[in-house]
Amino acid sequence: MSKIKVGVIGASGFVGAELTGILLKHPEVEISGLSSINHVGKAISELYPAFTAQYDQKFEENDTVINRSDILFICLPHGESENLVKQCMDQNKKVVDVGADFRLKNLDVYKGWYGVDVEFPALHEQAVYGLPEMNREEIKRTKLVANPGCYSTSILLGLYPVISKKLVDPGSLIIDAKSGVTGAGKTLSEGTNFAVKNEGFNAYKVATHRHTPEIEEKLNLMGAGEIKVSFVPHLLPVNRGILSTMYVDILDGVDAKSIQPTYENWYEDEPFVTVLKAGKLPDISHVQHSNHCQIGLTIDERTNRLIIVSVIDNMQKGAAGQAVQNFNLMLGIDETKGLSMVAPSF
Numbered sequence: 001m002s003k004i005k006v007g008v009i010g011a012s013g014f015v016g017a018e019l020t021g022i023l024l025k026h027p028e029v030e031i032s033g034l035s036s037i038n039h040v041g042k043a044i045s046e047l048y049p050a051f052t053a054q055y056d057q058k059f060e061e062n063d064t065v066i067n068r069s070d071i072l073f074i075c076l077p078h079g080e081s082e083n084l085v086k087q088c089m090d091q092n093k094k095v096v097d098v099g100a101d102f103r104l105k106n107l108d109v110y111k112g113w114y115g116v117d118v119e120f121p122a123l124h125e126q127a128v129y130g131l132p133e134m135n136r137e138e139i140k141r142t143k144l145v146a147n148p149g150c151y152s153t154s155i156l157l158g159l160y161p162v163i164s165k166k167l168v169d170p171g172s173l174i175i176d177a178k179s180g181v182t183g184a185g186k187t188l189s190e191g192t193n194f195a196v197k198n199e200g201f202n203a204y205k206v207a208t209h210r211h212t213p214e215i216e217e218k219l220n221l222m223g224a225g226e227i228k229v230s231f232v233p234h235l236l237p238v239n240r241g242i243l244s245t246m247y248v249d250i251l252d253g254v255d256a257k258s259i260q261p262t263y264e265n266w267y268e269d270e271p272f273v274t275v276l277k278a279g280k281l282p283d284i285s286h287v288q289h290s291n292h293c294q295i296g297l298t299i300d301e302r303t304n305r306l307i308i309v310s311v312i313d314n315m316q317k318g319a320a321g322q323a324v325q326n327f328n329l330m331l332g333i334d335e336t337k338g339l340s341m342v343a344p345s346f
């Protein structure tokens, strides 16, 4: 069978490079081109020496890559992909957009939080939010997937069973999350400078992070109603990984002992989500470099609160891995193809 021609737009960035590494080993894929803005003509191995002697594809212009591909992964800063997605759709190509442009259905909320105007509202209607555990059947049918934000992925997976089953009070939800520095992309900044970040640990964008409306909108679709959540992200001095802790009140009358089996049943058949046994808690090192999410639960009997800890690798289940999972679904390929990576043992 002929392979699927896959182009990566923004392959010179962290997510684009991570995706290229996954796609190179995907048995159904032929990489039809890598694009960049500032590095056209350079080989990917010049920017990322890990590719040396394995893959020396040169970066090209966006148009060249789009014309040659059946499906595009778009890995650009938010606000930069809408026009390119329009171009791809007009040429009948499929797209997985890894940025934030198509994640929110409420476009006023999107404009308010991102400060970006929407030119093609119909495209936004067409986009399916690419959390396979939530929207698998719609993803299989769509031509345009909006890959979720990295924090949002870890948080929504952690909350999905208990929100859908209405076992907790969504209004009481507090979310505290920590990310490694690759979440900020490749551009150097004062906050991610090694001397500043190494040994440091700080909260940022407290109650103002752009994933807040994404989390609220998708929790609403899961059954939480129109809630407002408190979300505080932190920057960890590690390269990759997100650990999100969610605190939420258990509703009166709910048997707290039923929560662990509810989670286990909910995710029983999910290839990339594991609910740890009662009493076990996840660690980002157990999912780094893999597309897995691990969830650990604690019932705080003193406060009648459920405490959920969810971990992912921001580059994998939080971005490139999940994008390939969505690609597999869109193309009718086994969802796990190309995603068999296991975290290093130590």
Ligand SMILES: NC(=O)C1=CN([C@@H]2O[C@H](COP(=O)(O)OP(=O)(O)OC[C@H]3O[C@@H](n4cnc5c(N)ncnc54)[C@H](OP(=O)(O)O)[C@@H]3O)[C@@H](O)[C@H]2O)C=CC1
Residues within 6 Å of the ligand: 009, 010, 011, 012, 013, 014, 015, 016, 035, 036, 037, 038, 039, 075, 076, 077, 078, 080, 098, 099, 100, 148, 149, 150, 182, 183, 184, 185, 186, 187, 314, 315, 318, 319
């Ligand atoms: N890093 C992460 O963990 C996650 C990132 N994302 C999202 O994925 C997208 C890519 O992120 P990431 O790879 O980390 O970012 P990087 O900053 O590492 O890479 C950005 C890429 O976009 C290109 N680019 C930059 N500015 C423009 C522009 N004005 N027009 C067109 N292309 C441009 C760059 O090209 P060049 O090299 O030529 O400058 C580069 O290829 C973003 O939307 C990000 O928010 C989503 C989930 C997780």
Ligand SMILES: CC(=O)N[C@@H](CCC(=O)OP(=O)(O)O)C(=O)O
Residues within 6 Å of the ligand: 078, 098, 099, 100, 148, 149, 150, 151, 179, 180, 181, 182, 183, 184, 185, 210, 211, 233, 235
């Ligand atoms: C550590 C860090 O800086 N992380 C990024 C989130 C990365 C991400 O998922 O961003 P998008 O929603 O734009 O795709 C941030 O907090 O903005």
